[in-house]
Amino acid sequence: MTEIERHSYDVVVIGAGGAGLRAAIEARLQGKKTAIISKSLFGKAHTVMAEGGAAAAMGNANPNDNWMVHFRDTMRGGKFMNSWRMAELHAKEAPERIWELEHWGALFDRTKEGKISQRNFGGHEYPRLAHVGDRTGLELIRTTQQKIVALQQEDRAEHGDYEARLKVWAETTVTRLLKDGDRICGAFAYVRETGKFVVFEAPAVVLATGGIGKAFKVTSNSWEYTGDGHSLALLAGATLLNMEFVQFHPTGMVWPPSVKGILVTESVRGDRGVLKNSEGKRFMFDYVPEVFKNQYATTEEEGDRWYDDPDNNKRPPELLPRDEVARAINSEVKAGRGSPHGGVFLTVVDRMPGGAAEIVRRLPSMHHQFKELADVDITKEPMEVGPTCHYVMGGVEVDPDTGAAKVPGLFAAGEVSGGMHGSNRLGGNSLSDLLVFGRRAGMGASEYVDGLPARPGVPEAEVEAAVTEALAPFEREGGENPYAVHAELQQTMNDLVGIIRKEGELQQAIEALGKLRERVANVGVEPVAVNDGRGYHPGWHLSLDLRNMMLVSEAVAKAALERQESRGGHTRDDYPQMSAEWRKVNLVCGLAGDPSSPHVELKRQPMVPMREDLLQLFETDELKKYLTAEELPADVAAAG
Numbered sequence: 001m002t003e004i005e006r007h008s009y010d011v012v013v014i015g016a017g018g019a020g021l022r023a024a025i026e027a028r029l030q031g032k033k034t035a036i037i038s039k040s041l042f043g044k045a046h047t048v049m050a051e052g053g054a055a056a057a058m059g060n061a062n063p064n065d066n067w068m069v070h071f072r073d074t075m076r077g078g079k080f081m082n083s084w085r086m087a088e089l090h091a092k093e094a095p096e097r098i099w100e101l102e103h104w105g106a107l108f109d110r111t112k113e114g115k116i117s118q119r120n121f122g123g124h125e126y127p128r129l130a131h132v133g134d135r136t137g138l139e140l141i142r143t144t145q146q147k148i149v150a151l152q153q154e155d156r157a158e159h160g161d162y163e164a165r166l167k168v169w170a171e172t173t174v175t176r177l178l179k180d181g182d183r184i185c186g187a188f189a190y191v192r193e194t195g196k197f198v199v200f201e202a203p204a205v206v207l208a209t210g211g212i213g214k215a216f217k218v219t220s221n222s223w224e225y226t227g228d229g230h231s232l233a234l235l236a237g238a239t240l241l242n243m244e245f246v247q248f249h250p251t252g253m254v255w256p257p258s259v260k261g262i263l264v265t266e267s268v269r270g271d272r273g274v275l276k277n278s279e280g281k282r283f284m285f286d287y288v289p290e291v292f293k294n295q296y297a298t299t300e301e302e303g304d305r306w307y308d309d310p311d312n313n314k315r316p317p318e319l320l321p322r323d324e325v326a327r328a329i330n331s332e333v334k335a336g337r338g339s340p341h342g343g344v345f346l347t348v349v350d351r352m353p354g355g356a357a358e359i360v361r362r363l364p365s366m367h368h369q370f371k372e373l374a375d376v377d378i379t380k381e382p383m384e385v386g387p388t389c390h391y392v393m394g395g396v397e398v399d400p401d402t403g404a405a406k407v408p409g410l411f412a413a414g415e416v417s418g419g420m421h422g423s424n425r426l427g428g429n430s431l432s433d434l435l436v437f438g439r440r441a442g443m444g445a446s447e448y449v450d451g452l453p454a455r456p457g458v459p460e461a462e463v464e465a466a467v468t469e470a471l472a473p474f475e476r477e478g479g480e481n482p483y484a485v486h487a488e489l490q491q492t493m494n495d496l497v498g499i500i501r502k503e504g505e506l507q508q509a510i511e512a513l514g515k516l517r518e519r520v521a522n523v524g525v526e527p528v529a530v531n532d533g534r535g536y537h538p539g540w541h542l543s544l545d546l547r548n549m550m551l552v553s554e555a556v557a558k559a560a561l562e563r564q565e566s567r568g569g570h571t572r573d574d575y576p577q578m579s580a581e582w583r584k585v586n587l588v589c590g591l592a593g594d595p596s597s598p599h600v601e602l603k604r605q606p607m608v609p610m611r612e613d614l615l616q617l618f619e620t621d622e623l624k625k626y627l628t629a630e631e632l633p634a635d636v637a638a639a640g
């Protein structure tokens with residue numbers, strides 16, 4: 001008989017990044033007995049890698065900033081595919097969440113007047129990113145962890161037990177959500193170090209598992225990003241929204257090969273860094289698309305003046321939204337004007353008034369990263385950079401206000417959720433998203449629990465099925481090597497579902513994924529010598545993660561084939577234009593077919609029309625670039 005530990009909570013939060021910790025704090029503040037489950041070590045979630053900052057219209061660096069400007073920028077960045085309600089809540093609530101974080105002990109960089117400093121980032125009209133050097137994510141996690149410890153100390157004073165109402169399960173991976181009928185009743189997990197199984201009984205589960213980057217070969221994402229939350233949601237009967245939108249960050253390291261894909265923060269461009277091709281040309285001036293023509297400088301001189309006098313100059317095109325910059329770099333490399341290792345040059349040399357010392361002060365992590373990993377001194381030499389898979393805009397379809405997914409008892413927040421960022425996320429909007437929607441999901445889950453007439457029970461059959469699935473890789477004698485299958489999956493996604501997509505290649509990808517799916521179902525591992533053969537066993541862990549990467553890859557490829565337009569993080573070579581008709585369509589993925597081997601099924605779902613008062617925040621001419629005639633405000637449509 002397999003030994004299984006059992007624990008009971010009101011709310012289980014899966015993920016200990018910014019979204020998960022903020023959700024857990026909220027659930028605990030609402031009086032709920034809460035568990036935080038994290039497959040990484042506590043304090044090591046992907047969020048710690050976030051460098052540039054958290055976007056919030058506090059108006060510290062430019063008093064003209066406010067939530068309406070932030071909302072407009074976010075919608076433009078997402079090319080109007082965003083859930084406008086999420087973009088509205090985010091723009092309105094982000095400042096409060098940043099001040100709250102400061103109240104909890106975050107040490108943000110300051111302006112000369114002593115306010116929280118805010119820096120420029122692509123697509124943001126004003127300097128808006130609250131930051132801690134280029135280590136903002138680390139400070140966000142440090143602060144929220146500190147808040148959790150403070151709450152645990154309160155619990156100890158009240159109940160004699162630090163973990164009475166808030167417990168962290170680190171290095172514990174959830175492989176299945178459990179259901180009682182149509183509603184969530186818990187989660188099934190294994191402890192990575194021992195391989196022991198744990199059942200968490202809980203009426204509400206918040207997914208905060210981050211992204212999917214490890215399905216691609218070149219990525220800035222950490223090992224945790226295997227699409228677990230996306231897949232857990234699908235398998236539990238929830239839906240994913242617009243999975244075709246995958247952000248390729250324009251600047252990842254391209255050399256040496258062992259570090260290919262590691263992020264070079266956008267702060268480099270926000271702090272005066274410029275992109276050049278092999279001919280020494282600042283090529284971004286050639287790539288300003290029609291929709292952004294009025295907002296970007298046309299000469300290097302104007303672009304450079306903007307850093308000191310943003311009110312009287314237009315911003316340089318290096319600060320266009322990420323999708324535009326990534327495509328431009330891709331085109332330069334394809335045209336033979338790339339750097340020696342297949343990227344372009346990004347340089348801050350001689351660009352900062354304070355010289356080398358200022359570069360090191362403003363970009364300490366980048367200075368360190370290039371020196372250590374590539375033996376490049378960025379105060380003296382340019383960096384070589386190219387696009388890298390960075391962020392997934394698509395994710396669990398949620399109610400904007402509560403984070404509730406389509407399955408009762410399931411909630412999602414942070415990168416795993418969809419809608420907020422439309423077709424392209426603006427830099428800095430994720431960290432604030434984590435705080436705004438983490439809190440909302442924690443509250444949504446708590447209110448859901450309060451409203452339940454009775455707690456659901458965990459059916460034994462659900463647990464048995466989860467155990468059988470988790471142990472299956474040990475049962476397959478002569479099964480395939482999970483590392484080889486993973487490498488092939490990543491190569492397929494990189495080559496055929498990458499930054500530039502075409503119908504034929506997407507069809508090829510779907511066919512290849514179909515074959516890989518059979519191989520994923522046949523990966524096998526040998527037991528190790530300790531803990532029933534399962535004590536810290538990376539091959540087994542990967543075997544289980546592969547199911548998740550397979551499902552999200554299928555979702556991305558199928559949605560990418562379906563959407564016949566180019567928008568944000570989805571570029572179709574064969575449909576290069578944005579289409580106002582397609583903007584009205586959300587692509588929703590669910591699972592269909594045999595439950596033992598389900599496949600992703602797509603549905604088209606109409607986009608909810610934007611509220612009139614929000615539409616009024618835009619110039620008519622701008623709205624006409626994105627919306628169909630019948631979507632325009634009544635007075636505009638009548639005027640023609």
Ligand code: FAD
Nearest residue numbers: 015016017019039040046047052053174210414415430431
């Ligand atoms: P994460 O922080 O990734 O947390 C996910 C958690 O879920 C982890 O604890 C993980 O262990 C856990 N988990 C996953 N699967 C399971 C499972 N099956 N069982 C149990 N636990 C599981 N955004 C910005 O706004 N500003 C920036 O400056 C910025 N810089 C970035 C720099 C880099 C290098 C990268 C890669 C991203 C950056 N981003 C930035 C994006 C941002 O960091 C992420 O989108 C964000 O941190 C995601 O947070 P999250 O809470 O959703 O997930």
